Amino acid sequence: MKHTISVLLQNKPGVLSRVTGLFSGRGFNIESLSVAQTLEQDVSCLTLVTSGEDTIIEQITKQLHKLIDVIKVTDMCEHDNVEREMALIRVKAEAHTRAEVLRIVDIFRGKVIDVGPKSYVVEITGKASKLQAVIDILRPIGIQEIVRSGTIAMTRAQKS
Amino acid sequence: MKLTGAQAFLKCLEEHGVEVIFGYPGGALIDVYDELMKNDKIHHVLTRHEQAAVHAADAYGRVKGEVGVALVTSGPGATNAVTGIASAYLDSIPLIVFTGQVPTKLIGNDAFQEVDIVGITRPITKHNYLVKDADELVPIIREAFHLAKTGRPGPVLIDMPKDVLATRITYPELKPISMRTYKPTYEPHPGQVEKACQAMLKAKKPVIYAGGGVILSNANEELTELARRLDIPVTMTLMGLGGFPGTDPLSMGMLGMHGTYFANMAVANCDLLIAVGARFDDRVTGRIDAFAPHAEIIHIDIDPSSISKNVRVDIPIVADCKNALDAINAWFARSTEFNAKACLEKNRPWHEQIKEWKIKHPLGYVEETDIIKPQFVIQKLHELTGGDAIITTEVGQHQMWTAQFYHFNKPRQFATSGGLGVMGYGFPAAIGAQMAAPDKIVIDIAGDGSIQMNIQELATCRQEKLPVKVAILNNGYLGMVRQWQELFYNKQYSSTVMEVAPDFVKVAEAYGAVGLRATKPSEVEPVIREALKINNTVFMDFVIAREEGVYPMVPAGKATTEMLLV
Numbered sequence: 188m189k190h191t192i193s194v195l196l197q198n199k200p201g202v203l204s205r206v207t208g209l210f211s212g213r214g215f216n217i218e219s220l221s222v223a224q225t226l227e228q229d230v231s232c233l234t235l236v237t238s239g240e241d242t243i244i245e246q247i248t249k250q251l252h253k254l255i256d257v258i259k260v261t262d263m264c265e266h267d268n269v270e271r272e273m274a275l276i277r278v279k280a281e282a283h284t285r286a287e288v289l290r291i292v293d294i295f296r297g298k299v300i301d302v303g304p305k306s307y308v309v310e311i312t313g314k315a316s317k318l319q320a321v322i323d324i325l326r327p328i329g330i331q332e333i334v335r336s337g338t339i340a341m342t343r344a345q346k347s
Numbered sequence: 348m349k350l351t352g353a354q355a356f357l358k359c360l361e362e363h364g365v366e367v368i369f370g371y372p373g374g375a376l377i378d379v380y381d382e383l384m385k386n387d388k389i390h391h392v393l394t395r396h397e398q399a400a401v402h403a404a405d406a407y408g409r410v411k412g413e414v415g416v417a418l419v420t421s422g423p424g425a426t427n428a429v430t431g432i433a434s435a436y437l438d439s440i441p442l443i444v445f446t447g448q449v450p451t452k453l454i455g456n457d458a459f460q461e462v463d464i465v466g467i468t469r470p471i472t473k474h475n476y477l478v479k480d481a482d483e484l485v486p487i488i489r490e491a492f493h494l495a496k497t498g499r500p501g502p503v504l505i506d507m508p509k510d511v512l513a514t515r516i517t518y519p520e521l522k523p524i525s526m527r528t529y530k531p532t533y534e535p536h537p538g539q540v541e542k543a544c545q546a547m548l549k550a551k552k553p554v555i556y557a558g559g560g561v562i563l564s565n566a567n568e569e570l571t572e573l574a575r576r577l578d579i580p581v582t583m584t585l586m587g588l589g590g591f592p593g594t595d596p597l598s599m600g601m602l603g604m605h606g607t608y609f610a611n612m613a614v615a616n617c618d619l620l621i622a623v624g625a626r627f628d629d630r631v632t633g634r635i636d637a638f639a640p641h642a643e644i645i646h647i648d649i650d651p652s653s654i655s656k657n658v659r660v661d662i663p664i665v666a667d668c669k670n671a672l673d674a675i676n677a678w679f680a681r682s683t684e685f686n687a688k689a690c691l692e693k694n695r696p697w698h699e700q701i702k703e704w705k706i707k708h709p710l711g712y713v714e715e716t717d718i719i720k721p722q723f724v725i726q727k728l729h730e731l732t733g734g735d736a737i738i739t740t741e742v743g744q745h746q747m748w749t750a751q752f753y754h755f756n757k758p759r760q761f762a763t764s765g766g767l768g769v770m771g772y773g774f775p776a777a778i779g780a781q782m783a784a785p786d787k788i789v790i791d792i793a794g795d796g797s798i799q800m801n802i803q804e805l806a807t808c809r810q811e812k813l814p815v816k817v818a819i820l821n822n823g824y825l826g827m828v829r830q831w832q833e834l835f836y837n838k839q840y841s842s843t844v845m846e847v848a849p850d851f852v853k854v855a856e857a858y859g860a861v862g863l864r865a866t867k868p869s870e871v872e873p874v875i876r877e878a879l880k881i882n883n884t885v886f887m888d889f890v891i892a893r894e895e896g897v898y899p900m901v902p903a904g905k906a907t908t909e910m911l912l913v
Contacts, residue, residue, distance in 0.1 A: 245655065255529050
């Protein structure tokens with residue numbers, strides 16, 4: 188089963204490689220990875236998506252905890268949370284398809300962020316499944332390039 | 348007053364009570380060595396190879412119960428240290444390795460004798476540091492000592508660029524260490540202790556399985572108290588030997604691949620397995636689904652990631668072994684449910700069963716009159732040292748025979764590379780052990796293969812005037828691999844025959860040490876007696892039965908009940 192794990196880290200050189208080295212060294216897999224600074228300057232948040240049986244996930248969280256530079260590990264699947272990914276899609280946009288692409292982008296609440304004579308760059312955010320849906324629909328029109336971010340996630344506010 | 352980085356480095360070691368360090372100089376470390384020469388508080392042992400420096404520091408720490416310190420130069424000095432670091436990591440040994448590094452400006456330049464040792468050792472250290480700012484040097488060293496010895500201990504590496512060691516700094520004041528991200532759990536959860544004690548009360552066929560954690564946390568007395576009060580038989584891992592008296596009637600010796608028949612049978616049939624500071628290593632468990640299949644399992648360990656890693660645990664207790672055992676002992680001391688007499692009665696059939704197994708297949712070997720059996724040598728070493736020597740070993744058959752036949756009664760009496768299995772560990776470890784315990788008899792029990800992996804340390808022994816004794820069990824083979832080839836590879840002795848070997852007596856003599864040889868059983872005792880009398884490094888070359896095997900043996904991947912017996 189897929190798990191999104193959120194890891195708060197000391198923002199120091201080499202910390203990311205401690206995490207990725209742990210995964211490769213112990214044979215855990217990483218499906219996606221995203222890391223950036225948090226509100227605190229010396230703390231980064233790393234979000235990774237991995238999959239495995241419960242025993243593997245338990246080991247992953249324990250081993251992550253063991254890294255000296257790791258502050259906090261949260262398995263997002265244990266919490267009500269929101270997850271997002273972003274994709275930039277360069278899609279063919281010639282005279283007869285330009286309107287169609289715009290319409291699709293609009294339906295998915297995406298944005299066109301670069302306009303070329305024969306293509307658009309489309310920005311879509313959402314869950315992995317939504318991104319996949321957009322890609323599937325745009326594919327027949329002609330996707331030239333895709334760049335996707337890793338997943339980022341946040342727990343929802345507690346309902347009082 | 349300002350100090351250079353090198354001066355601050357030594358001052359910080361003194362601050363931590365370091366008296367002995369093991370190392371090897373090089374270009375990147377000249378500043379430190381320059382200061383060392385003026386320092387009369389820290390004794391530097393010049394080994395003849397960086398790997399040996401790290402093993403020696405490792406064993407020094409094990410025997411003393413302190414953090415061992417090694418100092419090696421950049422590049423090849425650092426890479427040579429890698430095996431030693433990995434060995435300490437797998438055995439959870441508190442150790443700090445300081446490496447020299449090229450000047451900060453040259454880092455990343457493929458400079459002369461530059462390697463990214465922080466990158467290389469990331470997966471084999473508890474933590475590591477590159478000191479980029481001279482002002483950070485002392486705080487980092489303090490943090491490293493804290494990390495190395497607390498929680499689950501382990502090696503920490505500090506990489507020190509040459510310019511950092513030359514920069515003048517103000518020596519920072521000593522402040523209590525507080526790390527936001529590192530707070531090991533020492534105290535057991537009372538609810539878990541209660542559950543564990545209830546399980547122990549009920550159990551009819553309990554077994555204690557003790558590992559290196561017992562020794563690391565100095566919990567041997569607490570463990571002994573528990574075992575004796577509740578009349579529970581104890582088996583130990585290789586790393587746990589000495590954690591419970593090996594000659595105690597409750598001791599079943601070692602378990603696992605070369606464990607005793609009765610220890611393995613007891614674990615396979617027990618209804619409660621109490622794992623203390625052990626990590627369910629594959630050499631212990633054999634086929635995992637057949638390991639203690641009927642048992643409820645209690646696991647005491649300070650490292651949460653050890654729990655339920657290999658085997659599902661019913662009652663985990665994350666804590667320091669000593670504190671957890673203390674809490675358990677206290678529970679039984681005040682319990683009204685516990686009755687010592689009833690407990691003995693309840694366990695009696697179980698002890699009888701174990702006794703039966705013991706009688707059926709005791710630990711033993713076939714004695715011979717004209718050829719030396721390796722087990723006989725170890726029994727004699729045990730006898731003639733009163734079981735009180737500090738023993739180190741290399742890795743292989745001799746290591747397993749030592750574990751089986753030298754019945755360790757005390758902790759910190761045995762240093763061996765358990766997890767990584769390093770041939771070449773024992774001789775430098777004996778140096779470290781002898782430095783830590785100058786008045787003790789220190790013996791490296793070695794094979795003829797492994798002694799050659801760090802034989803150059805004869806020079807270190809001589810330079811430090813260490814009366815280290817080395818007992819070489821010489822069968823002209825890489826015996827453990829040969830044994831596997833004999834059993835599982837159609838006796839194809841591929842590359843395990845040591846066709847060329849030195850004359851170990853002459854090698855010893857070449858270094859100014861003493862060499863003795865025994866070729867017949869009747870010569871074993873006189874050679875050991877002679878060696879123990881000599882106040883010098885002695886090689887004892889025991890020419891042993893060439894194809895003697897280590898038994899019992901659980902073939903890799905088999906259940907521990909499927910033992911090959913003598």
